[in-house]
Amino acid sequence: xxxxxxxxxxxxxxxxxxxxxxxxxxxxxxxxxxxxxxxxxxxxxxxxxxxxxxxxxxxxxxxxxxxxxxxxxxxxxxxxxxxxxxxxxxxxxxxxxxxxxxxxxxxxxxxxxxxxxxxxxxxxxxxxxxxxxxxxxxxxxxxxxxxxxxxxxxxxxxxxxxxxxxxxxxxxxxxxxxxxxxxxxxxxxxxxxxxxxxxxxxxx
Ligand SMILES: [Zn+2]
Ligand SMILES: [Zn+2]
Ligand SMILES: [Zn+2]
Ligand SMILES: [Zn+2]
Ligand SMILES: [Zn+2]
Ligand SMILES: [Zn+2]
Numbered sequence: 001x002x003x004x005x006x007x008x009x010x011x012x013x014x015x016x017x018x019x020x021x022x023x024x025x026x027x028x029x030x031x032x033x034x035x036x037x038x039x040x041x042x043x044x045x046x047x048x049x050x051x052x053x054x055x056x057x058x059x060x061x062x063x064x065x066x067x068x069x070x071x072x073x074x075x076x077x078x079x080x081x082x083x084x085x086x087x088x089x090x091x092x093x094x095x096x097x098x099x100x101x102x103x104x105x106x107x108x109x110x111x112x113x114x115x116x117x118x119x120x121x122x123x124x125x126x127x128x129x130x131x132x133x134x135x136x137x138x139x140x141x142x143x144x145x146x147x148x149x150x151x152x153x154x155x156x157x158x159x160x161x162x163x164x165x166x167x168x169x170x171x172x173x174x175x176x177x178x179x180x181x182x183x184x185x186x187x188x189x190x191x192x193x194x195x196x197x198x199x200x201x202x203x204x
Pocket of ligand 1: 016
């Protein structure tokens with residue numbers, strides 16, 4: 001219902017609304033009616049969901065799921081990059097987001113550096129917590145544990161050798177170390193799938 005065409009009138013038509021002659025002037029044809037550019041803007045034009053202004057016959061209009069934008073208003077809510085001909089996500093409050101900002105926003109946060117773990121990052125998971133592989137470090141020597149074995153002690157994690165120095169208990173009787181089983185981590189790739197779709201501009 002939103003499609004319309006713009007042209008220069010060669011016949012003797014009057015504006016459907018204000019009755020001004022359209023001959024030799026730019027006019028808009030919409031739903032079988034001819035009207036002047038002014039009336040189009042006042043009466044027929046779609047309203048841009050971003051700036052709330054009418055999208056006049058001279059502007060390029062984008063529409064997606066019954067929402068309309070000036071092409072200049074169709075920008076990522078976060079980074080303000082133009083999303084014309086770019087993949088985007090329509091999110092809450094009718095804001096559009098670029099795929100980068102969407103992936104960053106929705107990504108789980110690393111327990112070590114508190115930055116998002118985005119698609120393609122190697123990460124480790126332990127008891128529903130996640131780290132970048134390189135952020136999962138020994139509390140004592142700060143070496144990267146990565147996907148190796150470690151000993152959890154409360155909120156701290158120790159590599160095998162630090163654990164040996166710090167915590168290994170010796171049997172009072174035979175003086176041999178009491179073995180404690182380390183925990184193993186496996187690394188995996190964050191698939192980070194998002195769905196994007198493309199805006200289409202109205203044929204003008
Ligand atoms: Zn008019
Ligand atoms: Zn706008
Ligand atoms: Zn963005
Ligand atoms: Zn991290
Ligand atoms: Zn260590
Ligand atoms: Zn013993």
